[in-house]
Amino acid sequence: MTSSAPLSLYEHAVLITGGARRLGAAMARTLHGAGCRVMIHHRDSAAAAQALVDELNSLRAGSAASVAADLNDLAVLPGIVAATISAFGRLDVLVNNASTFYPTPIGEITAAQFDDLLGSNLRAPLFLSQAAAPALRQHGGLILNMVDIHAFRPLKRHPVYSAAKAGLAMLTQSLARELAPEIRVNGIAPGPVMWPEGEMDADLQARIIERTALKRIGSADDIARAALFFVRDAPYVTGQILPVDGGRTVGGF
DSSP: OOOOSOOOOTTOEEEETTTTSHHHHHHHHHHHHTTOEEEEEESSOHHHHHHHHHHHHHHSTTOEEEEEOOTTOGGGHHHHHHHHHHHHSOOOEEEEOOOOOOOOOTTSOOHHHHHHHHIIIIIHHHHHHHHHHHHHHTTTOEEEEEOOGGGTSOOTTOHHHHHHHHHHHHHHHHHHHHHTTTOEEEEEEEOSSSOOSSOOOHHHHHHHHHTSTTSSOOOHHHHHHHHHIIIIIOTTOOSOEEEESTTHHHHOO
């Protein structure tokens, strides 16, 4: 990148892993609205992915597609990149968003849980970034990793997840050095933006909000706007991780 001016995103191609639902879908809609074409990766959310593709294509024909793959199968990762290039002719942005999240209390951790959490949160982003790098270099591209504030302050009962996200934070900075100057690499560290799926104790939710400086939970759109900033408005920023946490990290854990 040689200019500090905001980038035009017209016809840029973005690959979002775990893009069918929740934060991934919000980013897909926001980046699409800014002019991007979007490849929605999913593993098991075929119906949600197709509905989102149909929604985006109804707004701009040929601007969205989907691809199904298990990111823990390293052999399929180059094919996800190839599918994006086949659909749109290029790749400008890779968003490593897909993640698994569940508790692993000490004394109960299994090897399968370790492999799963490290696989989706660290190994897949590394190897998918490696597969995408040649295409991204052609257009001065961006890798955007979804980190977590718990990469820096561990979450109780989640030591494996926290360690995996800490690895992703370091990977973000390492790749920024390795892939410069052609490719920027940045991260977003969400805080209490969306509650985890499934039941979560109301008292715990209240305690989390109380410890957040802004005293409220964030939204998926808060993450999507941060993603748009990195994609469009930050051509001179690389190796940085932006907490989007309502001040949780300054409000206390």
